[in-house]
Amino acid sequence: MELALAPETLARWQFGITTVYHFLFVPLTISLAALVAGLETAWVRTGKQEYLKATKFWGKLFLINIAMGVVTGIVQEFQFGMNWSAYSRFVGDVFGAPLAFEALIAFFFESTFIGLWIFGWDKLPKRIHCFCMWMVSIGTILSAYFILAANSWMQHPVGYKYNAANGRAELTDFWKVLTQDTTLVVVFHTLTAAFLTGAAFMVGIAAFHLMRKKHIKVMRTSLRLGLITLVISGILTAVSGDSLGKVMFKQQPMKMAAAEALWDKEEPAPFSVFAYGDVEKGHNTVAIEIPGLLSFLAHNDFSSPVPGINDVNKAEKQKFGPGDYRPNIPVAYWGFRWMIGFGMSSFAIGLAGLWLTRKKFWLAPGLRTGDEEPPHLALTKNKVLGARLSKWYWSLAFVTLGFPLIANSWGWIFTEMGRQPWAVYGVLRTSDAVSPGVSQGEVLTSMIVFTGLYAILAVVEIKLLVKYIKAGPQELSDSDLNPPTKIGGDSTDADRPMAFSY
Amino acid sequence: MQLHDVWFVLIAVLWTGYFFLEGFDFGIGVHTKLLARDRREKRVLINTIGPVWDGNEVWLISAAGATFAAFPDWYATLLSGFYLPFLLILVCLIVRGVAFEYRAKRTEEHWQRNWETAIFWTSLLPAVLWGVVFGNIVHGVKIDAHKEYVGSVLDLLNPYAILGGLVTLTLFTFHGAVFASLKTTGEIRGRARRLATVLGLLTLVPTVGFLGWTQADKGDVSSLIAMGVVVVALLAALGANRLGREGWAFSFSGLAIAAAVTMLFLTLFPNVMPSTLNESWNLTVGSASSSPYTLKIITWCAGFATPLVMLYQGWTYWVFRKRIGTQHIAEAH
Numbered sequence: 056m057e058l059a060l061a062p063e064t065l066a067r068w069q070f071g072i073t074t075v076y077h078f079l080f081v082p083l084t085i086s087l088a089a090l091v092a093g094l095e096t097a098w099v100r101t102g103k104q105e106y107l108k109a110t111k112f113w114g115k116l117f118l119i120n121i122a123m124g125v126v127t128g129i130v131q132e133f134q135f136g137m138n139w140s141a142y143s144r145f146v147g148d149v150f151g152a153p154l155a156f157e158a159l160i161a162f163f164f165e166s167t168f169i170g171l172w173i174f175g176w177d178k179l180p181k182r183i184h185c186f187c188m189w190m191v192s193i194g195t196i197l198s199a200y201f202i203l204a205a206n207s208w209m210q211h212p213v214g215y216k217y218n219a220a221n222g223r224a225e226l227t228d229f230w231k232v233l234t235q236d237t238t239l240v241v242v243f244h245t246l247t248a249a250f251l252t253g254a255a256f257m258v259g260i261a262a263f264h265l266m267r268k269k270h271i272k273v274m275r276t277s278l279r280l281g282l283i284t285l286v287i288s289g290i291l292t293a294v295s296g297d298s299l300g301k302v303m304f305k306q307q308p309m310k311m312a313a314a315e316a317l318w319d320k321e322e323p324a325p326f327s328v329f330a331y332g333d334v335e336k337g338h339n340t341v342a343i344e345i346p347g348l349l350s351f352l353a354h355n356d357f358s359s360p361v362p363g364i365n366d367v368n369k370a371e372k373q374k375f376g377p378g379d380y381r382p383n384i385p386v387a388y389w390g391f392r393w394m395i396g397f398g399m400s401s402f403a404i405g406l407a408g409l410w411l412t413r414k415k416f417w418l419a420p421g422l423r424t425g426d427e428e429p430p431h432l433a434l435t436k437n438k439v440l441g442a443r444l445s446k447w448y449w450s451l452a453f454v455t456l457g458f459p460l461i462a463n464s465w466g467w468i469f470t471e472m473g474r475q476p477w478a479v480y481g482v483l484r485t486s487d488a489v490s491p492g493v494s495q496g497e498v499l500t501s502m503i504v505f506t507g508l509y510a511i512l513a514v515v516e517i518k519l520l521v522k523y524i525k526a527g528p529q530e531l532s533d534s535d536l537n538p539p540t541k542i543g544g545d546s547t548d549a550d551r552p553m554a555f556s557y
Numbered sequence: 558m559q560l561h562d563v564w565f566v567l568i569a570v571l572w573t574g575y576f577f578l579e580g581f582d583f584g585i586g587v588h589t590k591l592l593a594r595d596r597r598e599k600r601v602l603i604n605t606i607g608p609v610w611d612g613n614e615v616w617l618i619s620a621a622g623a624t625f626a627a628f629p630d631w632y633a634t635l636l637s638g639f640y641l642p643f644l645l646i647l648v649c650l651i652v653r654g655v656a657f658e659y660r661a662k663r664t665e666e667h668w669q670r671n672w673e674t675a676i677f678w679t680s681l682l683p684a685v686l687w688g689v690v691f692g693n694i695v696h697g698v699k700i701d702a703h704k705e706y707v708g709s710v711l712d713l714l715n716p717y718a719i720l721g722g723l724v725t726l727t728l729f730t731f732h733g734a735v736f737a738s739l740k741t742t743g744e745i746r747g748r749a750r751r752l753a754t755v756l757g758l759l760t761l762v763p764t765v766g767f768l769g770w771t772q773a774d775k776g777d778v779s780s781l782i783a784m785g786v787v788v789v790a791l792l793a794a795l796g797a798n799r800l801g802r803e804g805w806a807f808s809f810s811g812l813a814i815a816a817a818v819t820m821l822f823l824t825l826f827p828n829v830m831p832s833t834l835n836e837s838w839n840l841t842v843g844s845a846s847s848s849p850y851t852l853k854i855i856t857w858c859a860g861f862a863t864p865l866v867m868l869y870q871g872w873t874y875w876v877f878r879k880r881i882g883t884q885h886i887a888e889a890h
Contacts, residue, residue: 122658125611126651132621133647136636143636144704147629148847151622155855158615158622159862167612167870174608178876218848223629225848490637492705497640504648512655519662543876552887556604557661 063489065498066138069505071471073130075464076509080124082463085195085246086253086288087117090280092188099185104531105272111535112273112528113257114188118173119519123512125166130505132158138498142478142488149215149226150205153233157201165194177554181538199249200242207238209479210470211306217482224482240302244295248398248466250288252459255401257281258408259456260524265429266449270527272426282409289402296395297352304353307480309367309380310473313387315349322360324349330388375481382475390469398462404455411440411448560856561846564627565829567859569822571623573815575616576687576725580814581807582606582613584733586653586680589673591730592737592752597883598745599673603657604886605740608877610657612870614650626855630704630845631829638698638706642690642713646683653679684729685722689713692721695771695821697831700838704845707834717770724767727760728817732810735794739803743882750798753806757795764791764813768820775824783820787813 091114098106132154135143143150168190175184208214214231215224232238258281264274304311312318315327326348347357354361362370364381371380411432414423419437424430432440432448440448474480478488534554539545585606593599606613625632636643652675660672696717699708734756738749768784776784794809825831829845832838846852 118658119662122655126654129614129618129650130647132618132625133636133643135625136621136632137640137643138637140633140637140705143625143633144629147625147632148851151626151629151632151847152851152854155619155622155626156858158619159858159866162618163612163615163862163866163870166615167866167873170608170611171873171876174877226851226854229851229854490633491703492707493637493640497644501640501644504644508648508651512651515655515659519659522663543878549879550882550884553604553881553885556886557600557607557657 060495060499062493062495062498063486065495065502066489066493067485069138069498069502070134071468072502072506072509073127073134074471075467076513077124077127077131078463078467079460080120080127081199082245082249082252082459083256084117084121084124085192085199085249086251086284087113087120087256088188088192088195089250090253090257090284091117092185092192094276094280095185095188099181104536105276107531107535108273108528109277111531113277114172115523116256116260116520118169119516119523121169123516127509137501138490138493139478139488140490140492142483145223145483145488146209146479147223149208149212149224149232152226152229153201153205153208157198157205161194161198161201163194165191165198168194174553174555177534177539177551178544179538179542180540183542184538196246199245203242203245204233204238207235207241208232210241210474211235211237211302212479212482213237224479236302237306240295240299244292244299247288247291247295248459248463250284251292251398251401252463254281254285254288254405255459256456258285258405259453262408262449262452263524264527266446266453268429271429273528275426275430278408278412278430282405282412285402285405286409289399289405292398292402300352301355304361307474308362309364309371309382310387310470311353312362312364312367313382313384313473314391314469315361316384316388317349317361317363318365319363320360320366321363322350323347323358324353324361326352329392378476380476382473387469387473390465390472393465394462394469396462397458397465401455401458401462404452408448408452560849560852561627561842562827563856564623564846564852565822565826565842567856567863568620568623568627569818570863571616571620572822573818575613575620576729576814576818577811578613578616579610580684580725580729580811581732581736582610583680583684584729584731585737586676586733587684587730588733588737588749588752589680590677592734592745592749594745594748596669596673597886600886601741601745601881601883602737603660603676604881605737607657609870609873611654612873614654617650623855623859627847627852628829628840628842628845629847631840634700634704634706634830634840634845635694638700638708639690639693639713641710642686646686646690649679649683649686653683681726684726688722688725689718691725691821692718692767694830695721695775695825697828697833697839699834700830700832700840701834702838704838704840717767720763720767720770723763724760724817727756727763728810728814731756731760731794732807732814735798735803735806735810738798739807740880741882742880743884745882746880750801750803753798754795757791757798757810761788761791764788764817768817771820771824777823780820780823783816783823786816787820790816 091110094106094113095110098110168187171179171187172184172191175187213235214226214228216227218225257277261274261278261281264270265278300311316330317324323346325344325346328343328345349361350359351357353359368380372378412430417436418433422431422433422439432445434440476484476486478485585602589599589602593602656672656675656679660669693713698706699712701707731753734749734753738746738753741749765788768787772781772784790809790813794806794813797805797809827842828839829842830840
């Protein structure tokens with residue numbers, strides 16, 4: 056058959072599709088778990104009903120997402136063995152360890168406590184119920200940490216030696232795998248981006264309700280929480296992205312040169328904001344450049360040289376033998392830009408929102424609104440944004456709620472494709488990693504099945520999200536306001552319907 | 558006893574945990590059609606496992622993750638070799654997980670019915686497939702000198718493995734019926750108990766056949782003892798069920814599953830996947846395992862995490878220990 060349908064190509068497509076799809080749910084889940092836990096804590100501490108309403112509303116959206124996150128995660132784990140058996144044999148000794156840690160420590164945490172949280176409203180005293188959500192949150196973060204440690208090892212292998220006798224990589228220092236700089240900055244960057252994602256989601260939905268003047272109390276709280284999280288995580292995402300970039304310039308110069316479509320060494324190197332025409336041809340049709348910025352991104356000063364694609368390719372040929380060590384340049388170039396562009400747009404919208412909805416002494420007393428009214432969007436201390444402009448802001452915040460999701464996806468595509476032709480950088484080529492015994496038909500079948508199933512589930516999930524977003528927070532019932540005081544529930548009314556049932 | 562032997566035992570423990578726990582929730586899935594008479598009863602059944610099925614499933618994820626870490630070659634040969642069965646299992650687990658969470662999220666009749674149908678099939682199919690997979694692991698498959706599976710998917714559908722599939726299906730369905738009688742109240746509880754008697758007797762036939770075949774093929778004294786435990790535990794579960802001792806019945810049906818898994822792993826050892834082409838190509842605990850250093854690291858992790866998991870999962874079962882009847886299910890939905 057044609058090369059385009061080679062098992063390796065299909066397996067790569069499948070990995071890309073299933074990973075990007077899985078990662079639509081992961082960042083939302085990580086951040087919403089923590090935000091919901093925060094809201095529930097606020098309820099436990101203050102007893103204010105809007106916090107409980109917010110907890111339940113965002114909790115529901117969280118649950119719809121985590122259901123998908125969990126089931127698509129199982130595919131990820133099995134896929135290594137199914138499509139990449141040569142990879143599994145070669146790196147299992149190293150890569151398997153953090154994966155086993157993830158399953159045994161993080162995943163059990165997450166899924167056990169989530170069951171307690173969903174069904175525990177009338178079975179657990181409120182403090183313990185809230186504690187369960189924190190456990191879920193810790194589980195999701197630990198899970199991210201272990202899996203990113205494994206991925207970072209593929210980006211920058213450390214703490215192992217090659218065992219020629221059995222032809223595989225063997226772990227020599229697990230602590231190094233868990234704490235190498237790649238792991239730490241990748242975890243930092245992924246987690247901050249995750250919070251950016253959840254915050255933009257929260258701000259967008261809160262804006263939607265505030266624009267329609269519905270559920271104002273709960274949505275004012277959510278908006279505030281979302282905006283603050285969005286701005287803080289936005290700054291930290293930029294900071295962590297910068298550190299990650301510097302690490303990558305050292306460890307994978309090819310990826311970063313490709314990200315810039317920088318063909319030959321430049322000194323000082325400019326940052327290309329936007330290249331017009333074919334980036335495959337290099338820098339000649341660049342439209343906008345910022346002089347010296349790339350040197351700064353790589354080395355913290357504005358004049359140091361940055362090697363180009365051709366330089367690195369030559370160096371890698373000398374090191375690893377003949378071959379082409381260039382990744383797909385347009386994907387790397389545009390992926391890098393979409394990641395930064397979409398992520399930072401969300402941050403900018405958040406920053407504007409935080410300023411426009413500010414309170415207290417920054418705003419003239421006459422402009423301040425009560426708990427039952429949507430906040431005024433004020434440009435200066437004394438001047439409210441016009442009705443039309445206000446509506447634009449709310450709409451903008453709403454329609455861009457998924458921007459960080461696009462940024463995340465491109466971030467991963469850039470990271471993973473920028474490393475090609477390596478599965479494990481400098482150690483194992485992607486072409487040597489696929490399952491030799493799996494036929495083209497099998498990979499094609501599974502790709503069609505997964506892609507088809509994922510497409511159907513995407514429709515189902517979006518419909519559900521839309522339904523629950525539109526419905527907004529529900530009114531609280533008696534049982535919500537009188538949580539049990541005993542574990543296992545109070546025995547006053549044995550036949551009372553459960554607070555939650557499937 | 559070397560570390561890779563310890564890990565062979567630990568992986569057996571993880572699979573035992575998985576089949577014990579998800580065994581009954583697969584069974585409950587099947588009972589939504591077999592036992593439940595109306596939609597309300599379906600919901601009673603689904604809600605008996607509602608808080609715990611997700612935690613149960615993690616035993617599988619841990620078993621797979623631990624196999625990857627401790628026996629990379631076993632993991633690679635098994636998953637790439639049994640490609641289509643695993644694809645089918647994954648699809649079922651995806652749909653099943655979503656079905657539980659999404660079924661009640663809309664009130665339309667067709668929406669809920671579709672997810673209920675999904676729950677039935679995605680519980681039944683993996684219950685069969687796991688038996689087929691383990692039948693093939695124990696029996697051995699065509700593995701070449703490069704540790705790769707070279708058979709076809711049809712080779713996996715041999716009589717022994719299909720009988721294995723029948724065993725897991727009946728055993729899990731029986732275990733599920735016993736669990737249903739333990740966790741429900743009212744009319745459905747009595748029916749669950751009566752159904753359990755029928756299913757228990759039905760389970761005995763393929764189980765004795767399959768395990769007897771295994772024993773004749775590869776057994777020794779220890780596997781014979783394990784087989785004895787399976788049969789005695791099944792009979793004890795049946796007896797306890799007749800006497801209305803539902804807690805005991807559930808413990809015994811769980812013991813039967815545990816002993817059956819134990820027997821399979823006993824006959825497997827020291828292989829992890831025997832080759833039917835050439836004995837020297839067998840994957841063994843020695844040839845398929847990770848380096849001693851990695852095994853040491855994950856042993857620390859498992860030694861610390863596994864008891865903790867059992868503790869807090871056990872607590873979950875205690876929190877939700879109350880029986881559920883139709884009166885506990887709210888009207889709406």
